[in-house]
Amino acid sequence: MHAVVTGTSRGIGKELVKQLRETGYEVTGTSRDHSSGVKLDVSDPGQQARFAAQIKGRPVDLLVCNAGVYIDKAMGLEDYSAEVWTKTLAANVTGVFLTVQAMLPNLRLAEAPKIAILSSQMASHSRAPGGSYAYRASKAAALNIGRNLATDLKPEGIAVGIYHPGWVQTDMGGYDGEITVQESVSGLINEFDILTLDTTGCFHTWDGRIHPY
Numbered sequence: 050m051h052a053v054v055t056g057t058s059r060g061i062g063k064e065l066v067k068q069l070r071e072t073g074y075e076v077t078g079t080s081r082d083h084s085s086g087v088k089l090d091v092s093d094p095g096q097q098a099r100f101a102a103q104i105k106g107r108p109v110d111l112l113v114c115n116a117g118v119y120i121d122k123a124m125g126l127e128d129y130s131a132e133v134w135t136k137t138l139a140a141n142v143t144g145v146f147l148t149v150q151a152m153l154p155n156l157r158l159a160e161a162p163k164i165a166i167l168s169s170q171m172a173s174h175s176r177a178p179g180g181s182y183a184y185r186a187s188k189a190a191a192l193n194i195g196r197n198l199a200t201d202l203k204p205e206g207i208a209v210g211i212y213h214p215g216w217v218q219t220d221m222g223g224y225d226g227e228i229t230v231q232e233s234v235s236g237l238i239n240e241f242d243i244l245t246l247d248t249t250g251c252f253h254t255w256d257g258r259i260h261p262y
Contacts, residue, residue: 195252203249
C-alpha cells in the first residue's frame with residue numbers, strides 16, 4: 050500500500066507519515082521547502098508535473114491533501130491585503146485541486162483508491178464567529194472541492210473524504226489546542242481506513258462524527 054501525503058515537514062503531516070508507516074504503508078511525503086520527502090509547492094503546476102513524473106506508474110492507494118497555510122490568524126479586518134488572499138487560496142484551494150489532478154493517473158492504478166482532504170470546522174457555514182476570513186474561505190472551498198470530486202470520481206471507484214482534524218496542538222493550531230497531534234492523526238487514519246464509496250463525500254471530524262456543512 051502506497052500513500053502520498055502533502056505538507057509533511059511538521060505537525061499533522063509529519064505525524065501522518067510516521068503513523069501511516071507504522072501501519073504498513075509505504076509513504077511518499079512532500080514539503081514546500083524540501084525538509085521532508087519530495088520538494089513540492091502544491092500551488093506550482095510545474096512542480097506538480099515533475100512530482101507526477103517521478104512516481105509515474107506507481108499506484109497511489111491513499112492521497113492525503115494536508116498542505117496548507119494559515120496566514121491571517123488573529124489578523125484584524127483592516128490588515129488584510131490582496132497578497133494574504135492570493136497566498137492562502139493558492140495553497141489551500143488551488144493546491145488541493147492540482148494535487149488531486151496530478152495524482153489521478155496513480156490513483157487509477159490502485160485497487161481501492163482513496164483521497165483524504167484536510168479541511169477544518171472553520172469551513173462550516175453553520176459556524177461564523179468572525180475573523181480568519183481567508184483561512185475560513187479557503188477551507189470552505191476545499192470542502193466544496195472534495196464534495197464535488199466525490200461525485201465525479203465515484204464512477205471510477207475513487208472514494209473522497211473531507212476531514213476536520215480537530216483543534217490540534219501544533220504551530221498552526223496553537224498550543225492551547227484540545228488534542229495532541231498524535232491523537233488527531235490516529236483518529237484520522239482510522240477514518241481513512243473506513244472510508245468507502247458508500248461514504249464518499251463525507252465531512253467528518255477526526256474522531257468520526259459527522260460535521261455540519
